[in-house]
Amino acid sequence: MVDVKKVAVIGAGTMGSGIALVAASSGYDVLLVDVSEDQLAAAQKYHAKISARSVEKERITQEESDAALARIVTCTDMTGLNDVDWVVEAATEQVDLKKKIFQEMASHARDDVVLATNTSSISITDLASAVPEAEDRVIGMHFFNPVPVMKLVEVIKGRATSETTTARTIALSESMGKTPIPANDFAGFVSNRVLMPLINEAFFAWEDGVADPEAIDGIMTLGCNFPMGPLRLADHIGLDVCRDIMLVMHAGLDQEKYLPCPRLVELVDAGRLGNKSGQGVYEYGN
Secondary structure, three states, X not given: OOOOOEEEEEOOOHHHHHHHHHXXXXXXXXXXXXXXXXXXXXXXXXXXXXXXXXXXXXXXXXXXXXXXXXXXXXXXXXXXXXXXXXXXXXXOOOHHHHHHHHHHHHHHOOOOOEEEEOOOOOOHHHHHOOOHXXXXXXXXXXXXXXXXXXXXXXXXXXXXXXXXXXXXXXXXXXXXXXXXXXXXXXXXXXXXXXXXXXXXHHHHHHHOOOOOHHHHHHXXXXXXXXXXXHHHHHHHHOHHHHHHXXXXXXXXXXXXXXXXXXXXXXXXXXXXXXXXXXXXXXXXXX
């Protein structure tokens, strides 16, 4: 166990709620912060559901489940950051929003607290520029969805990230049962620089009439041994997230090939965001 007892997670969406549950299940006290009471309530329901499933499958005992859930406290502001030992930001993939959150995180947290971000594509150096007094403590800690299942944490140093911060992030990731692997600070890092253009190209194949979504996904699962087709995976990730990541990579790498496919943008504009909205490439009902 690293020198951390209490972790704060900023943002109670899909990723933030997953990180909070994994941290609590690993023995850490957790402060889960979100401006939306409804989002915090949804996160609590998610925690209860996943924990109950783990008990049912005999991965953990009922006592362990109850203890993990009891470690998670929710809050709608960051005033409680003054007594935490680690902060992970997991807000929407928008640069300006994240920079604003980092400024507030730095103003409330102690000077020795690591300020990590779960961003999947945004430059760590750019985010750290919002808190110049704490640049050496800013690092990328990119978990993967679903967080309780996926083992990888992509660890990304910014220009000023210290070796101490990096070593502590690797140790904390391992203490949560994760496998940390380093990547350099380029837009999209490794995972999304490879994955998102593939997903985007699947949308172009659909838009161009090469095949219907079911056929595209079927060919990629059966022919390329993918566990899930790229369009189904896009729904799982969130079409808005896919669009935002493509835009970040387009801005950061300055290449036209990273522009999101118009069909993807149209679905997002129509509110079809994938699994979380009940509609995306596919229909999911309620």
